[in-house]
Amino acid sequence: MKIKLFLLAPFVLGASFLFAQGTISGNAESTFQYLNEDTVIGANQPPSKGLINSYMNVFYTNGNFKAGMRLESYLPRIQGYPNRFDGTGLGMRYVGYENDFVDVTLGSFYEQFGAGLSLRAYEDRALGYDNLLDGARIIVKPRKGIVLKGVYGYQRLSFQEGRIVHGAGIVRGTDAEFHLNEIFKKMETSSLDLTLGASFVSKYQKDDNSTLVLPENVGSYGGRIKMLYKNIYFDGEYIQKEQDPSNDNGNIYNYGHASVFNLSYTQKGLGILISGKSVDNMSYRSDRTKDLQDVFINYLPALNKTHTYNLVATLYPYATQPVGEVAFQADVMYTFLRKTKLGGKYGTTIGFNYSTTYEPKKTYNSNYPSDSTGIAYKSTPFVMSDSLYWQDINFNISKKFNKKFSGILSYYNIQINNDVAKISNDAQGVINAHIGVVEMLFKLKPKHSIRTEIQGLFVQDKDGVINDKGNWFTALIEYTISPNYFFSFMNQYNYGNPDKTKRVNYPIMTCGYIKGSTRFTVSYGRQRAGLFCVGGVCRFVPANNGLTLSFTQSF
Amino acid sequence: MKLSIITLFCFLVGFSFGQEEAEKNMKKLPSVVLKNLKGKSVNTSEMGFEGPVVISFWATWCSPCKKELNTIHDLYPDWQDETGVTLVAVSIDDEKTKARVSPYANAKAWDYEILLDPNGDFKRAMGVNNVPHTFLIDSEGNIVYSHNNYAPGDEDELYEHILELGSK
Numbered sequence: 001m002k003i004k005l006f007l008l009a010p011f012v013l014g015a016s017f018l019f020a021q022g023t024i025s026g027n028a029e030s031t032f033q034y035l036n037e038d039t040v041i042g043a044n045q046p047p048s049k050g051l052i053n054s055y056m057n058v059f060y061t062n063g064n065f066k067a068g069m070r071l072e073s074y075l076p077r078i079q080g081y082p083n084r085f086d087g088t089g090l091g092m093r094y095v096g097y098e099n100d101f102v103d104v105t106l107g108s109f110y111e112q113f114g115a116g117l118s119l120r121a122y123e124d125r126a127l128g129y130d131n132l133l134d135g136a137r138i139i140v141k142p143r144k145g146i147v148l149k150g151v152y153g154y155q156r157l158s159f160q161e162g163r164i165v166h167g168a169g170i171v172r173g174t175d176a177e178f179h180l181n182e183i184f185k186k187m188e189t190s191s192l193d194l195t196l197g198a199s200f201v202s203k204y205q206k207d208d209n210s211t212l213v214l215p216e217n218v219g220s221y222g223g224r225i226k227m228l229y230k231n232i233y234f235d236g237e238y239i240q241k242e243q244d245p246s247n248d249n250g251n252i253y254n255y256g257h258a259s260v261f262n263l264s265y266t267q268k269g270l271g272i273l274i275s276g277k278s279v280d281n282m283s284y285r286s287d288r289t290k291d292l293q294d295v296f297i298n299y300l301p302a303l304n305k306t307h308t309y310n311l312v313a314t315l316y317p318y319a320t321q322p323v324g325e326v327a328f329q330a331d332v333m334y335t336f337l338r339k340t341k342l343g344g345k346y347g348t349t350i351g352f353n354y355s356t357t358y359e360p361k362k363t364y365n366s367n368y369p370s371d372s373t374g375i376a377y378k379s380t381p382f383v384m385s386d387s388l389y390w391q392d393i394n395f396n397i398s399k400k401f402n403k404k405f406s407g408i409l410s411y412y413n414i415q416i417n418n419d420v421a422k423i424s425n426d427a428q429g430v431i432n433a434h435i436g437v438v439e440m441l442f443k444l445k446p447k448h449s450i451r452t453e454i455q456g457l458f459v460q461d462k463d464g465v466i467n468d469k470g471n472w473f474t475a476l477i478e479y480t481i482s483p484n485y486f487f488s489f490m491n492q493y494n495y496g497n498p499d500k501t502k503r504v505n506y507p508i509m510t511c512g513y514i515k516g517s518t519r520f521t522v523s524y525g526r527q528r529a530g531l532f533c534v535g536g537v538c539r540f541v542p543a544n545n546g547l548t549l550s551f552t553q554s555f
Numbered sequence: 556m557k558l559s560i561i562t563l564f565c566f567l568v569g570f571s572f573g574q575e576e577a578e579k580n581m582k583k584l585p586s587v588v589l590k591n592l593k594g595k596s597v598n599t600s601e602m603g604f605e606g607p608v609v610i611s612f613w614a615t616w617c618s619p620c621k622k623e624l625n626t627i628h629d630l631y632p633d634w635q636d637e638t639g640v641t642l643v644a645v646s647i648d649d650e651k652t653k654a655r656v657s658p659y660a661n662a663k664a665w666d667y668e669i670l671l672d673p674n675g676d677f678k679r680a681m682g683v684n685n686v687p688h689t690f691l692i693d694s695e696g697n698i699v700y701s702h703n704n705y706a707p708g709d710e711d712e713l714y715e716h717i718l719e720l721g722s723k
Contacts, residue, residue, distance in 0.1 A: 023582055023583055023585070025582065025585060025680065025681065025682050026682045027682035027683070027684050029684050057682065059585070059679075059680060059682075061585060061586075098586075110674055110675070110676065110679075111674070112673065112674040115650045116649075116650050120650075120674065122649075122674050122675065123679075179596070181594075182595075182596075193593060193594050195594055226594060228593060228594055233657060235654075260650075262654035264654060264658050266657055266658050266661035266662070267661060268661060268664045269661070269662060270661065270662055271655075271657065271658025271659060271661045271662035272658060273654055273658045275654055299649075299650060301649065301650045301651035302651060303651075305616075305652070305655070306615070306616035306651065306652050307616070308616055308617070308618050331655060331658060333658055333659060333662035333663075334662060335662050335663060335664060337664075346629075349662065349663065351662075441622075441707070443707055446708060446711070447706075447708035447711070448708075449706065449707040449708070480706035480708075481706070481708075482706040482707060482708025482709045482711070482712065483702060483704075483706065483708065483709045483712045486704075486706060512704075514702070514703060514704045516700070516701055516702060516703075517682075517688070517701045517702065517703050518703075519684075519703050519704060552684040552685065552703065553684075554681070554682035554683060554684060554688070554701065554703065555682060
C-alpha cells in the first residue's frame with residue numbers, strides 16, 4: 001500500500017503540474033435587458049421582463065496541444081436574437097494538435113477559403129450569427145509558401161435547450177494556396193509578389209422531395225489570384241456552383257457563379273481602391289430549405305463602405321442579394337500633408353466613396369419550366385440590367401485644427417431599392433436619402449474630452465408623398481475621462497414622419513466604466529427598430545424601451 | 556480513503572506550484588498565422604521584434620480605433636526613439652472591407668506593422684470582445700497590459716506602461 005502510494009504521488013504531482021502549465025486565455029460577455037412596455041414606439045414587454053445572454057470562451061494551449069470551448073446561455077435571449085436560442089450549454093468545443101507541419105482539429109472550428117465565396121465558417125456574436133463547422137479539419141504546410149486544408153463537418157444551425165443543433169447537410173471542402181515568392185528561390189527577390197489558390201467544396205443532403213429530383217451532392221469550385229507589384233495590388237476570385245435547387249432560388253437548376261476583384265494603388269498620403277463583384281444564384285446552404293442567415297456555407301460580402309454614424313449605418317443598410325447582383329465600388333483617400341496650404345499644421349484627410357449595385361442581366365428561357373432542363377435564365381458575370389438595387393455616394397473631410405479641437409464633416413447620398421432589399425414596411429420603391437453629419441472633438445484638459453455628433457437625414461419625396469418614415473435628426477454628446485469613464489446621451493427625433501403620431505423622440509443615456517480589459521456599460525432609454533448590420537450581414541432589432549447592462553472581460 | 560486524500564493533496568500542491576510557475580511566465584501571445592499587407596505569413600507568437608510591442612485591434616469601420624491609431628501616429632516617432640516600441644495594428648476587417656485597409660493605412664501615412672485577421676482567428680485567440688482593444692507585450696513576449704476602449708488620453712496611460720517596461 002505504502003509503496004503504491006509513493007509511486008503514485010510523484011506521478012499525480014507531475015501530471016497536475018503539467019496540467020497547470022500552458023496558457024489559458026479567453027473572454028466573457030454578458031448582456032442583460034429589462035424592458036418596458038412602450039406603445040408609442042411599438043415596444044413590447046416580454047413576459048419574463050428580464051432577458052440575458054451570456055458567453056464565455058476558454059482556450060487552452062500547452063506546447064503543440066490546444067483545446068477550447070464556449071459556454072453560452074440564453075435565459076431567455078435578448079431582443080432581436082434568433083428566437084430558437086435557449087438554455088445554457090456548450091456552443092463550441094474542440095481539441096487540436098499543431099506544429100509547423102500539421103494542424104489538426106477535432107470538434108468545432110471556423111474556417112475561410114480565399115475570399116469566402118466558396119466557404120466561410122465564422123461567428124459574429126453581435127448578430128447572433130454562428131455557422132461553425134463541427135467535424136474535423138487538417139491544415140498541412142508541406143513546405144514554406146504552401147498551405148493545404150481539408151475540412152469535413154456539419155454546420156451549426158441553432159442552439160436549443162443548451163445544445164448545438166446541426167444543419168441537415170454535411171459539408172466537405174479542400175483548399176490549396178501557393179505563395180510563389182516563398183516557394184521558388186528565383187522569385188524571392190522579385191518585385192512581383194504572387195499568390196495562387198484553388199478550392200473545392202461539396203455538400204451532401206438527402207433528397208427528400210417527392211416531386212423534384214434534387215441533386216444530393218452539390219459542388220462549388222474555383223480559383224483565386226493575388227498580386228502585388230510595387231504600389232499596385234490586385235486580387236480576384238471566381239467560384240462556380242453546381243445545380244442546387246433550393247427555397248432561395250425557387251428550385252431552378254441553374255449553375256451559380258460569383259466573382260470579386262479588388263484593385264488598389266497606394267502611396268504615402270494616398271489610397272485608391274476599385275472593386276467589383278458579380279453574383280448569380282449563389283445562395284449555398286447546407287440545408288436547401290433554409291432562409292435568412294441560416295447555414296450559409298459561403299460568404300457574399302456587400303460591396304460598400306461600412307458606415308459608423310447611427311443614422312447612416314442603421315436606417316438604410318444594404319446586404320448582398322445572394323440570388324444575384326452586380327456591384328462596383330470606388331474609394332479614394334488623400335491626406336494633405338502637414339505644413340502645406342490645405343494640410344495646415346496637422347494635415348487634412350479627405351475621403352470619397354462610391355458604390356452601386358444592379359440586378360444582373362438575365363436572358364430568360366421561354367420554355368421554362370415546361371422543358372426538362374430546369375434552367376430558368378442565363379446570365380454573364382458583370383453584365384447588369386438597369387434595375388438599381390443600391391447606390392451610395394459619400395465624402396468626408398477630417399481635420400485637426402489645434403491641440404484641443406478636431407472635427408469631421410461628412411455627406412452621404414444613399415439610394416436603396418426597398419422592393420428588392422426590403423428594409424422598411426412603410427417605403428415605396430427606391431428610397432433616396434441625403435445625410436449630413438458634423439462630428440467635433442474637444443479636449444478640455446488632459447484626460448477629459450467631449451465629443452459631439454449632429455446628424456440630419458432627409459428623405460426625398462416619392463411622387464409628391466413623403467417616402468418611408470421621412471426625415472430624422474440625431475444629436476449625440478459624449479464625455480470621456482481617460483482611461484476609466486464615459487457618459488453619453490443621444491436623441492433621435494423622427495420629426496418628418498408622415499404620420500404625426502409617430503413623430504417620436506428616442507432618447508438614450510449610456511455610461512461606462514473601463515478598467516484594463518474589463519468593461520461595464522449601462523444604458524437606459526428608447527431604441528428604434530432597425531436593421532443591425534455587421535459586415536453586410538443584418539439582423540432586425542425591434543424597438544425597445546428599457547435598461548441594458550453589459551459586461552465584457554478578456555483574460 | 557487516505558490514499559485519495561493524499562492524491563488530492565498532491566494534485567493541489569502540484570497544481571498550485573504549476574500555477575505559480577505559470578504566473579511567473581505570465582500570459583504569452585497565442586500562435587496564429589496571419590498575412591501582412593505584403594502577402595507574407597506572420598506567426599503572431601514569433602514576430603521577432605526587439606523591445607516592447609503594442610498590438611492594437613482595429614477595423615476600417617471603427618471610429619474610436621482610427622482615432623487611437625491616428626493619435627499614436629503623431630507620437631510614434633518619439634515613442635520609437637525613446638523606447639524602441641513597435642506597434643502592430645491587427646485589422647479585423649473581413650472580406651467586405653479588407654481591401655480598404657491598405658489604402659486607408661497608406662493615406663494616413665501610418666508606419667505601423669499591419670496584419671490582417673479577416674476571419675477573427677487571432678481576435679478570438681486573444682479574447683477580444685470588441686474593438687478597439689490594445690495589448691502591450693514585453694520583450695520576452697508576455698502580455699503585461701491591455702485596455703479595451705479608446706478615449707482621448709488613453710495613449711498617455713499606454714505610454715506610461717511602455718516606459719515602465721523600459722526601466723526594468
